[in-house]
Amino acid sequence: MIDAGLMLLDRQLIDADGMLAGKVDDLELTFPEGGGPPVVTAILAGPGALAGRLGGRLGHLVEVVAARLRHPEETPGRISFGLVKRIDSAVRLSAQRAELDTDRVESLVRDYVIRRIPGGDHAPE
Amino acid sequence: MRKPLLPVVPALLLLIAVVLAGCTGPVRSFGVYESKAARTAKEEASAVENARLVVQAATGHKAFGRYLSQVLTETGDEASSIQSTFDAIQPPDGRSDQLQAELDDLLDAAATTIAALRTAARRGDFGAMPRLAAPLAGVSRKLDEFARAHQ
Amino acid sequence: MKKLLEVALGILTAVGGFVDIGDLVAATATGARFGLALAWVLVLGVIGIVIYAEMAGRVATVSHRPVFDLVRERLGARVALANLFASFFVTLLTLAAEIGGVALAVELLTGINYLLWVPPAALLVWLVLWRMRFQVMENLFGLAGLTLLVVVVAVWHAHPDWSALLHGATHPAVPMGEGRPTYFYFAIALLGSAMTPYEVFFFSSGAVEEGWSTTDLIVNRMNVYLGFPLGGALALAVMVAATLFLQPRGIDPTHLSQVALPVVLVLGKVGLAFTIFAFFAATFGAALETGLSCGYTIAQYFGWQWGKYVKPAQAARFHLVMLVSVVTGALLILTTIDPIKLTEYMLVLSAAALPLTYFPILVVANDPDYMGSKVNSRISNAIGSVLLVILVVIMLAAPPLMIITKAGQ
């Protein structure tokens, strides 16, 4: 058994290549169809998920910003729990971060800012 | 339901604002004016002593001219800022007027001498600096006495 | 043999990287106003940074989790966000002060107004953050910072009365004309200079950047136990120099040039050249460390990819934060705010923010889930706890003291 707050929430997500891919901002719980206790079906990550944790005016502000950064019909960044490989001091995933829908803001910044500055695509020397 | 998030940033900004705003304010009594004058004298003494130390470095050919004129410019700017801050305070009574006159003489003497030193340093005339700086010893001593007398 | 060289290099860069604009300003100001009556605070500050940097380095090495990652995990999203605001704000102020310091150092060299040097200094800082490898950067500026040894040489050559200095340091008393609140206000600033929060952000993230493993724990210990105290000795030398040359004349330093004055008087032009170079190296190195720390704190809170061990395109938001931070820091200095005054405020705020960073480190360093058998020893815990109590007292005392003393006037 584990306590979600103590051992899962706010942990670092690491993708299949060892790249950092966000935090466990919240968990999605689903009630099974046949009844019984809820099951953890997904990790929610990104500002849309974080906003719910913060609550209050600040949480609302984060939510508004997050909503601008994604398609309005979509729920916050969701990573199916089936992609989790291992849980230790971080949560290790079996997918690459580019495949996750939590990677959108990072790729926006990468494509529109960082790649446009000379040297952005080269390792430091 | 939950407590609002600690207002850390506004609190810090407010704190800085309070500190900055606390620098000046209206002066209503001789006592307050006197302590401001003493503080001014102490600050000016610090600037004067700094100038004397720079002259000591200059006479020993211990520093580049650029550095010397740089430090003397800073010291001169500081002396004039000290004086203008002090002069901006209205003396509340007759005794304060007297105090102001006494201290202003010293501040003027210091400012004139430091300005002359600054000019000499800019021209590279380091030989003349000990002679130009001669009055500073007396000014410094008097500022010190003034600060002690009115503490 | 290679390991030995590595350890030696680590120690040297730790020494050279210790001093920054905060140490220069705080050590000179306290030396000039209080002599060595506050030397004990510097010793306390060095003990504090040694204990907590060792913990942070050990945690990062064993669990591969840097400090702000753990702050979020241990304090939760909400409290950690308040912490992030405070820590980032203080680190950004420090970055601004360091950029100001770089510009002032160049002004001393060229005689051209420092404000003109702020944009090029900021650009250069950003370029190094953008393009230079972490290890090259750390070694280059760490070693360059060693030139501050010139102050030690100057103190030595001044032939001071060592027993009088020792007596002043071991019998601390508030000098005539200074109030007790001012004494404690400067004590806090001096403590803040030795233990700025960014140092542990940088140190723990650096351990991950360099890919330390448990075999490097010895390197961590040596860096910290030898490097930081020797770095503290450089700061002490600056304080002694101010005690010898500025305090007897009642000079209250307000400019970076006055920090150099004692060295000039003893060693002349060569000393001056070394000192200006040392100012440049120390402030530039610290500008890099604080710039990185701005990126580290935010990226680690949100879990974004960070670090210079990957291409900028692979850590896009991390690099964006650093870019924005450097620009903001430069703009802050360009408002013509006095960089030295800014440094003094920054130091007190740094000291006040320390428990926010140090408490989570202390807790995680005791957590066997992260640390296995490498949890804190009793001694680390004892010293760490005592320091934490002191830091909490300081956090509560700093704001009222700042108001009572009008920021140490």
Add this chain to the structure above:
Amino acid sequence: MRLSELLHAEVLDEHGRSPGRVQDVRLVQDGPVVGSFGAAFRVAGLVVGSTRTFGVRLGYDRREVNGPWPVKALITYLLRSARYVPWERVRSIEADRVVITGSIDDLQPPGSPG
């Protein structure tokens, strides 16, 4: 439902008495198999108590974090009233409120999840 909707929710028993708010959610790995992870986590119960302390997430109460002892002693004291509610006793979940069956008097301390 999101986990955060449970966290901080007030817990009430049949008599309207409250042992506090939800501090944490205990999970057990015996749900249906999901992807490469294996059996999914299923909610086993709620850790309930005061959430007005910063000590909830530090691990002094429910894990083997033992030092420094003054911190351990303080946090353990602050969290002494924490209780464990097995999921079987949860009757309904409303906005910011969880109603449980029975009385709060027979709730046990949470202990360690491991």
